[in-house]
Amino acid sequence: MEFDWTYTLGLLLNKNFWMATWTVIELSILVWLIGILLGFVLAFAKQSSFKPLAWMSGTYIWFFRSLPLLVLLVFVYNLPQIFPASSVVLASPFLAGLIAMTLSEAAYIAEIHRGGLTSITKGQIEAGKALGMKSLGIQRFIVIPQAFRVALPSLANEYVSIVKLTSLVSVISLTEILLVGQRLYTQNFLVLETMLAVAFYYVLIVTVFGWLIQWFEHKIDVTNRKPGLLNELDPLNKLPNISNASISVRKIIVPERQGEFALEAINIHKAYGDHEVLKGIDLKVRWGEVISIIGPSGSGKTTFIRTLNGLESLNRGTINLLGQPFLKDDVLTEDSPEYKNQIVRVGMVFQSFNLFPHKTILENVMLAPNYHKMGSTLENKVTALAMLDKVGMKQHAYKYPHQLSGGQQQRVAIARALAMKPSIILFDEPTSALDPELVNEVLKVIEELAQEGLTMIIVTHEMSFAFKVSDRVMFMENGHVVAEDTPEVLLNSSNERLKQFMHKV
Numbered sequence: 197m198e199f200d201w202t203y204t205l206g207l208l209l210n211k212n213f214w215m216a217t218w219t220v221i222e223l224s225i226l227v228w229l230i231g232i233l234l235g236f237v238l239a240f241a242k243q244s245s246f247k248p249l250a251w252m253s254g255t256y257i258w259f260f261r262s263l264p265l266l267v268l269l270v271f272v273y274n275l276p277q278i279f280p281a282s283s284v285v286l287a288s289p290f291l292a293g294l295i296a297m298t299l300s301e302a303a304y305i306a307e308i309h310r311g312g313l314t315s316i317t318k319g320q321i322e323a324g325k326a327l328g329m330k331s332l333g334i335q336r337f338i339v340i341p342q343a344f345r346v347a348l349p350s351l352a353n354e355y356v357s358i359v360k361l362t363s364l365v366s367v368i369s370l371t372e373i374l375l376v377g378q379r380l381y382t383q384n385f386l387v388l389e390t391m392l393a394v395a396f397y398y399v400l401i402v403t404v405f406g407w408l409i410q411w412f413e414h415k416i417d418v419t420n421r422k423p424g425l426l427n428e429l430d431p432l433n434k435l436p437n438i439s440n441a442s443i444s445v446r447k448i449i450v451p452e453r454q455g456e457f458a459l460e461a462i463n464i465h466k467a468y469g470d471h472e473v474l475k476g477i478d479l480k481v482r483w484g485e486v487i488s489i490i491g492p493s494g495s496g497k498t499t500f501i502r503t504l505n506g507l508e509s510l511n512r513g514t515i516n517l518l519g520q521p522f523l524k525d526d527v528l529t530e531d532s533p534e535y536k537n538q539i540v541r542v543g544m545v546f547q548s549f550n551l552f553p554h555k556t557i558l559e560n561v562m563l564a565p566n567y568h569k570m571g572s573t574l575e576n577k578v579t580a581l582a583m584l585d586k587v588g589m590k591q592h593a594y595k596y597p598h599q600l601s602g603g604q605q606q607r608v609a610i611a612r613a614l615a616m617k618p619s620i621i622l623f624d625e626p627t628s629a630l631d632p633e634l635v636n637e638v639l640k641v642i643e644e645l646a647q648e649g650l651t652m653i654i655v656t657h658e659m660s661f662a663f664k665v666s667d668r669v670m671f672m673e674n675g676h677v678v679a680e681d682t683p684e685v686l687l688n689s690s691n692e693r694l695k696q697f698m699h700k701v
Contacts, residue, residue, distance in 0.1 A: 199388065199389065200386055200389050201389075203384075203386055203389050204389040204390075204392050204393055207380075207389075207390065207393035208393060208396065210376075210393075212371075212376045213373065213376055213377075213393065213397060215371070216371055216372050216373045216375070216376045216397075217373060217397050217400070217401065219290070219370070219371065219372050220359065220362045220372050220373055220397075220398075220401060221401060221405075222290075223290065223293060223294060223297070223362050223365070223370075223372070224355065224358045224359045224362055224401070224405075225405075226294055226298075227294060227297045227298050227301055227358050228301070228351075228354070228355045228358055230294075230298050230302075231298055231301040231302045231304075231305045231354075231358075232305055232309075232351065234298065234302040234305075234306075235301075235302050235303075235304075235305030235306040235308065235309045236306075236309050236340070238253050238256060238257060238302060238303070238306035238309075239253075239306045239307075239309035239310040239313055240313075240335070241253035242254055242257065242306065242310060243310065243313065243314075253306070256303065257303045257306055257307065258303075259303075260299055260300050260302070260303035261300075261303045261304060261307075263300070265296070265297065265300050265361060265364055266364050266367060268296045268299065268300055269292070269293060269296045269297075269364060269365060269367055269368055270367060270368065271296075272286060272292050272295055272296040272299075273286060273289065273292040273293075273296070273368040289365065289368045289369050289370035290370055292368055292370075293362075293365035293368060293370050297358065297361065297362070297365070301354070301358060304354060305351065305354060308347050308350045308351055308354060309343065309347055311346070311347065311350070312342075312343035312344065312345075312346040312347035313339065313343045315342075315343065315346045316338075316339050316342050316343055316346075317550075319546060319548055319550040320338055320339065320342070320550060320552065321334055321338070321339065322507055322546070322550065323338075323544075323546065323550035323551075323552070324337070324338045325506070325507065325530075325539075326505055326507065326539075326542075326543075326544035326546075327540075327544075327563070327564035327567075327612075327616065328536070328539040328540040328564065328568060328616070329564065329567055330536075333567055337563060337567065338552055341554050342552075342553065342554050345416060345417070345554065348409075348412075348413050348416075349413065351409075352406065352409040352410070352413065355405065355406075355409065356402050356406065359398065359401050359402055359405075360398065360402075363398075366378065373394055373397045373398060374394055376394075377390045377391060377393065377394040418553065418554055418596045418598070419596075419598060421596065423556070423594035423595050423596075423599075424594065425591045425592065425594075426590060426591045426592070426593045426594060427591075432577075432581075432593065435574065435577070436574065437574060437575075437578055438577075438578055438581065442578055442582075443578065443581060443582045443585050443590075444582075445582075446578055446579050446582035446583075447582045447583070447585060447586045449614060449617060449648065449650060451541075451617060451618060451619040451620075451650070451651070452518070452541075452619060453483050453518070453619065454518040454519050454520070455516075455518050455519020455520070456482070456519065457480050457481055457482055457483075457516070457519065458481045458482065458483050458485070458517075458518065458619055458620045458651040459479075459480075459481040459504065459515070459516070459517055459518075459620055459651075459653075460479070460480050460481070460514075460515065460516040461477060461478060461479040461480075461500075461503075461504060461513065461514075461515050462478055462513060462514040462515070462516075463476050463477075463478060463512065463513045463514065464476065464477040464478070464500065464503055464510060464512075464513035464515070465510070465511045465512035465513050466496075466499055466500075466503055466508060466509075466510065466511050467511050472675060473496045473499045473675050474496050474499060474500055474503070474675045475674075475675040475676055476513075476676075477496075477500055477513075477672075477675075477676075477677060478677070479653075479670065479677075481620065481651060481653060482651075483651055484649040484650070484651055485651055485652075485667045485668065486646045486650075486651075486652045486654065486665055486666050486667050486668075487652070487653050487654070487666060487667065487668045487669070487670060488653075488654045488655075488656055488661075488662035488663075488665070488666040488668075488669050488670070489501065489653065489654065489655045489656070489669075489670045489672060490656065490657070490659065490662055490669060490670070490671055490672070490697075491671055491672035491673050491678075491697070492673060492697060495672040495673045495674060495675070496672055496674070496675045497625075497655045497672050498547075498624055498625065498655055500655075500672070501622050501623075501624050501653060501655050502624070503515070503523075504542070504622055504653065505539065505542045505544055505622060506523055506529075506530040506535055506539065507544075509529065509530070510523055510524070510525055511525075512525055513525065517538050517541060517542065517619075517620075518538070518541060518619055520534065520538065521534050522534060522535060522538055523535060540564075540568060540616055540618070541618055541619040541620070542618055542619070542620055542621075542622065543613030543614065543616060543618035543620070543621035543622065544613060544621070544622045544624070545606070545609050545610050545613050545621065545622070545623045545624065545626050546609065546624055546626075547624050547625040547626065547628050547629050548629050549597070549602070549605040549606055549608075549609045549629070550609065551597040551605055551608060551609060551612070552597070553596065553597050553598060555596075556593065556594055556595065556596055557584065557589065557592050557593050557594070557595050557596070557597070557600070557608050558577070558580055558581070558584070558593040558594065560597070560608060560612055561580035561583055561584060561608065561611050561612045561615045562576050562577060562580045562615070563612075564612070564615065564616055565579060565580070565615055565616065568616075570616075570617075576615075579615055580593075580611070580615055581593065583611035583612075583614045583615045584608070584611050586611065586614065587607040587608070587610050587611045587614075587641050588607060588637075588641070589604060589607050589608055589611060592604065592608075601634060602629060602630045602631060602634050603630055603631075603634030603635070603637045603638055604637075606626055606627070606629075606630065606638045607637065607638060607641055610626075610638075610641055610642070610645075614645075619651065620651040620652065620653070621645070621650060621651070621652045621653075622652075622653050623642065623652065623653070623654040623655065623656070624655050625655050625656060625657065626638055626642065626654070626656070627639060627656070627657075627658060628657060635658070639658065639661050642654070642661075642665070643661075643664075643665050646665045654666070657701070659698065659701050662683075663683040663686075663687065664683075666683055667682065668680060668681065668682055668683075669681070669682075669683055669686050671686070671691075671694050671697065673693065673697075678691065678693055678694060679691050679694045
């Protein structure tokens with residue numbers, strides 16, 4: 197029996213096939229989109245610290261990944277036999293198929309999302325927290341956009357699987373592509389010819405939507421964007437209220453000062469299990485004072501500075517900010533109103549920059565002021581440009597972090613902290629991740645801030661810099677403050693351990 201090419205080609209214009217194709221497109225897109233949303237909820241729930249919620253999400257994912265879709269389709273479609281009221285919805289094969297496929301696919305997509313979420317570094321979350329953003333805001337503006345970009349190739353592949361799985365809904369009499377083909381070849385017995393046409397329609401859907409998803413993936417990939425430098429003719433420079441005068445005015449930072457001390461750390465203790473890292477640290481920082489913390493690796497410097505803004509919890513001790521309670525043991529935690537209201541007053545510059553890679557330099561600096569509604573979008577934009585100008589990065593406003601050198605990224609991180617107009621700025625080894633030739637450009641910015649009278653605490657290994665710009669230097673070792681005084685006094689100190697350390701470095 198010869199293959200009937202005329203019949204097969206004729207099926208490519210068959211009205212029933214094209215109607216069924218549209219049904220498959222509608223069903224697959226709805227299942228995919230709803231599955232993406234529900235999958236995010238399940239993925240977040242599975243990662244929740246609230247164990248019952250994590251258990252319920254894990255159970256859902258386990259169950260629906262284990263259950264064959266064909267069984268689920270039959271069960272959902274026949275559910276009105278047990279619950280007659282559900283017939284209002286489930287009497288429709290399309291809705292029954294949509295519900296069954298979404299329940300199944302959400303479990304698979306949740307694991308794809310979980311992979312994307314776990315790929316986002318802890319530093320990104322800490323950067324959002326240091327900017328005073330709440331958990332929901334961090335997830336919305338920082339984590340989810342990045343996680344979605346990571347997961348998109350796998351989500352695109354899952355859409356292809358969904359399209360092919362729609363062939364199973366024929367079991368509940370939904371007129372999709374395969375069912376149309378089955379009805380035809382049972383009448384004329386031209387099985388191969390008919391199935392070739394069926395294959396054509398499925399391949400067509402996968403090809404067209406695969407191309408669209410690939411185009412979207414390319415569109416949102418910031419590594420494909422090549423923004424140039426900001427120049428005087430740029431539209432950004434022609435916005436209302438943006439001028440050299442307004443930029444110059446906003447470059448001046450006058451933080452709000454309250455109380456005798458900008459920050460007080462009293463009897464700070466921190467341990468990880470049985471290992472005690474901080475063993476009763478005290479520090480009082482006056483307004484406009486620059487304090488550098490030095491010491492060998494493992495002395496507790498970074499842990500101490502991270503306790504000052506709540507990135508590390510206290511086991512014991514008290515931290516006051518601007519003369520007001522800020523953190524204390526288990527009483528005032530990062531969830532307390534005192535912390536939430538005042539964290540915006542503490543700027544933080546990280547060792548690894550922790551810029552948000554999916555946002556431009558300007559967007560990085562504007563994100564927190566916009567989130568906290570510190571002004572209108574235009575006002576925050578002018579402030580952001582002023583801070584970028586302050587650190588010599590205004591021309592790079594349109595670029596993305598990956599297009600900058602390490603020194604440039606760190607300067608942007610400083611501008612991001614300054615845009616919040618903090619009362620005190622913490623620097624956690626700001627130059628340790630930089631190449632030697634890039635260190636000076638960052639240190640120069642910090643030195644200029646010190647000359648302007650900003651209150652700063654700096655953890656650093658740059659000894660000459662620390663003794664040059666600091667009002668006080670604190671030497672730590674094994675979780676204790678071994679020595680603390682002005683640079684002049686410490687340079688002439690008789691403390692043997694300090695002298696050994698200074699000699700080595």
